[in-house]
Amino acid sequence: MIKINDLHKSYKMGNSSLHVLKGINLDIEDGELVAIMGSSGSGKSTLLNILGMLDVLDEGTYELDRVLIEDLDETKAAKYRNKFLGFIFQSFNLINYKTALENVSLPLYYQGVGRKERQEKALRYLASVGLADWATHLPSELSGGQKQRVAIARAMASEPKLLLADEPTGALDTKTSYEVMDLIQKINQEGKTILVVTHEEDIAQMCKRIVRLKDGVIVEDTKVDQVLAAQYVQ
C-alpha cells in the first residue's frame, strides 16, 4: 500500500534549516494497522503530513497504491486526497454549521457524487458508526466521542485506500478513547489500511505494528500482539 524510500524533509528556519526527517524507509502492506510513535519533535507529524499530501517531501520517493506521488501542486494534491485518503484529526475538524450527515457527505460532494446518492451513502456510514439517529444534529450538540465517530464516518465515506489518524484519541478521555479505537480496529478488520499517529502507549498497543521515530529516523519497527479495545468497552 505504502512504499517510502529514503525520505528526507527539512524546514527552513530563517538562515538555518531544520532537518526533520533523515532518510525514512517504510513499507506498509494492505490491511495493516500501524501506530507511529515518538515524542514531540521526532518527526511523526511531518511524516503523516507527507503521507497525507498535506506537505511535500524534499528527497526520496513516496508510492501510494503503486502510484508514485510526485510533482504535487495543490489541485493535484486535492484530487489525490479525495481519491486515496481519509483523515481523522485530534480536534475532529467538523464544519460546525453543518449537521453530522452533511459533514459526512462533504467528501462525496467533492467526488462529484449526486445529492441523493450522497445522502444515502452518508447515512449508511453514519449508521455504521452507530450515529444514524444523530444525523440532523450539529457538531455542537454531540459529545467528543460522537464527534470523532462522525469524523471517522466522514473519512470512510469517500472509500479511501488509506485512513490517516493524527492523535485520534488525543482530545478524548480513556473510556471514549477505547471506544474510538474499537471502531478503528473494526474498520481495520474489514480490510482497511490505517495509520495512527499517537504518543500513548496503550493506544499504540491496540495496533498491529508499532513504528517508533526518534530525531527523524525509525529506531524501532515491531509487530505487536494486538490488544482488543472491545474488552474495555461494554
Place this chain on the structure above:
Amino acid sequence: MFNRDRWQEIFETIRKNKLRTFLSGFTVALGILIFIILFGFGNGLKNTFKEFFLDDATNTLYLFAGRTSKPYRGFKANRRIEFENSDLADIKQNFSFFLEYITPRISRGASVRYKNEFDNYTTRGVAPDHQYAEKTIIMKGRYINELDVKNKSKHAVIGRLVALDLFKQEDPIGKFIDVGNSVFKVVGVFQDDGGDNEERFIYIPYTTRQSLEKGNDKVDQIIVAFRPELGHAGALAFEKELRTYLKDKKSIAPSDPRGIFIRNVADQLKQNQQFANVLQLIVTFVGLGTLIAGIIGISNIMVFVVKERTKELGIRKALGATPKSVIQMILQESIFITTISGFVGMAIGVFILNNIGETLEDYFIKNPYIDMETALFSTLILILFGGIAGYVPAKRAASIKPIVALRDE
C-alpha cells in the same frame, strides 16, 4: 456557475451563516443606498441652483444709457445719453443677422388701485418680445401684443402676486385698474420662476407709457437677444459691434468707457455655468467617495469572512476540495450576496429619492433624482469590486496549505 449542486451548497452556507450574510449584504446595500441618496441630493442642489440663476433668457444683452465722460464731435463731456425709438429700429435694421428679437423696457413705479385695494408696483413698458427675455409664463389671458403697441392701448398684464393682492379670489381678466392717473384694462396674468419680486410687475405697451409721458420717444433700456447659435465668442463680437455702432450714432468718443453700458448675460451665464460645473464636480466627488467607501467596506467584510472561514476551507481542502473550487465557492457566494443586496439598496435609495420630492426645498434640495444609468452603473461597479474584493482573500485562502489552515483556531 449553473451547477445545481454548487448552488445548493452556497444556499446552505448562506442560510446557516445568517449574521455573516447579513453583515456583508448590509454593507453593500448601505453603500449603494448612501451613494444614490447623496448623488440624488447633489442633483437636487443643482436643480435649486438652476432655478436661482438660470431663470432669464441667457442669450440677451441689456443696454443702458448714461452720461459721457469725454468731449467728442463738439459735444461737452457729461452729456446725458438717452435711447429713443429710432435706436430700436436702427439696431433691428443693421444687425438683423445677429438678432433674435429686441425689446425696450421703460420702468416706472406707480400706485395701483382696484376698488378698495391698492399698493405700489413697478410698471414696465415693453414690446411683445419682452416675454421671451424674462421667460414670462402666461397663466391667464394674454401678453402685450403688437396691436397694443401700435394702438398705444391701455392694456396691462399683471403678475400673479399683483392679482392676488388686488383681486383676491376675483378673476382680474377684463377688469379695470388705476395705474397712476390712468385706467388700464387687465388682459393677462403671468407667473415667473424668478421669484416673488418678478411676480409683482405690471407690463404695459411701451408706446402707451411714452404717450402718457407727453408723447416722447425715450427708452430707458433696450434688451437685445442674439441668436443662440452665435455662442459665447459670437456674442462678444456682436456686443463689440453694437457698442461701436451706438457710440457712433450717439456721438460718444470711441474711447469713452461711459455713455453706453452693455450687460452681457452670456458672461454671467458663463460664470454661473462654471459654478454649476463646480457643483457637479463636488457631487461627483462625493459620489465617488461614497462608492469607494462602500468598496472598502465590502473588502473589509470579505477579508473578515474569508479569515473566519480559514479553518473550514482547510477542512474542505483536506477532504478533496481543489483551490479552484474553494475560490469559486467564495466568489459565487459573495457575488450572489452583493448582487441581491446591491439591487435592494439601489431600489430603496431610488424609492426614497422619489418620495422626497419637494420636502427638502428649504434646504436647497429640489426634486432630487438619479438617472437610471448612473444608479445601475454604480451598483454594477460595487458588485464588480465586491467580487474582486472577495477574489483576493479567497485566492490567498485557497493557497494556504490545509495543514496550516487546520491549525487556525
